[in-house]
Amino acid sequence: MNPEGYILLSAILLAIGGYGVIVSRNAIRILMSLEIMMNSANINLVVFSRITGDLSGQVFVTFSLAIAAAEAGVGFALILLLFRLYRSVDISIMDKLKF
Amino acid sequence: MNVDISYIVWGIAIISAIYVVHAKDVFHSGLWLALFFIAIAGIFVLLEAEFLAVIQILIYAGAVTVIVLFAIMLTKREKGKDVLGINLNVLKLVSFVIFALTLVGVIISSSFRWVEVGVYGSTYDIATILFERYILHFEMIALLLLVALISAVYLARRDSGES
Numbered sequence: 001m002n003p004e005g006y007i008l009l010s011a012i013l014l015a016i017g018g019y020g021v022i023v024s025r026n027a028i029r030i031l032m033s034l035e036i037m038m039n040s041a042n043i044n045l046v047v048f049s050r051i052t053g054d055l056s057g058q059v060f061v062t063f064s065l066a067i068a069a070a071e072a073g074v075g076f077a078l079i080l081l082l083f084r085l086y087r088s089v090d091i092s093i094m095d096k097l098k099f
Numbered sequence: 100m101n102v103d104i105s106y107i108v109w110g111i112a113i114i115s116a117i118y119v120v121h122a123k124d125v126f127h128s129g130l131w132l133a134l135f136f137i138a139i140a141g142i143f144v145l146l147e148a149e150f151l152a153v154i155q156i157l158i159y160a161g162a163v164t165v166i167v168l169f170a171i172m173l174t175k176r177e178k179g180k181d182v183l184g185i186n187l188n189v190l191k192l193v194s195f196v197i198f199a200l201t202l203v204g205v206i207i208s209s210s211f212r213w214v215e216v217g218v219y220g221s222t223y224d225i226a227t228i229l230f231e232r233y234i235l236h237f238e239m240i241a242l243l244l245l246v247a248l249i250s251a252v253y254l255a256r257r258d259s260g261e262s
Contacts, residue, residue, distance in 0.1 A: 003211040006146065008203060009109050013116055015199035020120035022191050028170055029125055032132050035163065036116050039139045046146050053214035059229050061151055065158050066240045070247030072163045076170040077254040083174045 006047045013040035027082065027089045031075050038068050105145050112138040126175075129167045136160040150222045 013036055020033030042061045049057025083089055115135040122128040136159040143152035229237060 003213060004206055006142070007206050009112065011202035011206060012113060012199055015195050015202070016113070016116045016120060018198070019191065019195040023120065026125050028167065028174065029128055032119050032128055032167060035132065036119060036135065039136070043139065043142060046143060046148050046151065050146055050213060050219070051211050053219070055224050055228050058148055058151055058225055059233055062154065062229065063236060063240055065154055066244060069158055069162060070244055072166050073251040074247050074254070076166055077251040079170055080173060080255050089174050
């Protein structure tokens with residue numbers, strides 16, 4: 001299997017994740033789409049590590065996994081806080097900073 | 100045997116990603132997300148990164164999915180009342196299709212080749228690079244995880260914020 005297929009898959013997943021971030025109204029679904037985008041970046045790192053034969057890419061994916069776990073914890077804590085404030089996770093009603 | 104198994108894994112990954120965005124109930128999105136993480140682990144296996152595949156299943160399919168499902172359960176109102184749709188817009192769809200087609204055009208006009216190595220990506224080699232060349236980054240990640248843990252506990256306290 002040639003490398004272009006994997007990079008194409010990564011690009012398509014990035015587009016799907018970005019589409020989900022733009023289109024969703026639920027804050028939890030936006031964070032899920034962010035996870036899709038982070039996974040596509042991880043695929044890209046592994047593919048280019050395989051192309052160049054350097055293992056640093058896989059080490060970077062390990063760091064990215066740790067950061068994604070931290071991001072998920074803090075992000076969902078913030079969503080719980082917003083849910084207590086607004087009694088909903090609909091992001092279209094969160095407009096307190098608008099004037 | 101001419102049928103490549105990687106096409107099956109790619110199909111599962113793309114279809115589950117689309118269902119994460121487009122499922123009616125957000126709980127179904129969480130379950131599709133678990134399937135998506137497992138498909139990504141399969142892609143790592145196809146790329147001969149077995150250590151990353153194991154880590155992917157442990158952290159993403161294990162921990163992150165549980166966090167997502169807990170957040171969905173804690174923010175759910177009564178049954179069937181909280182199904183937020185998606186505000187679909189032709190302009191957004193077209194713009195992301197153009198984005199994807201641009202990326203596809205750039206990628207298929209370039210050529211890459213796998214490097215020929217004997218044994219690639221053993222856990223021993225990854226650990227050697229991680230603890231020799233990137234030891235400072237490793238310690239910074241440890242600090243980041245500690246800060247994230249404390250801040251998540253602080254933010255999700257019952258008596259913080261408004262209530």
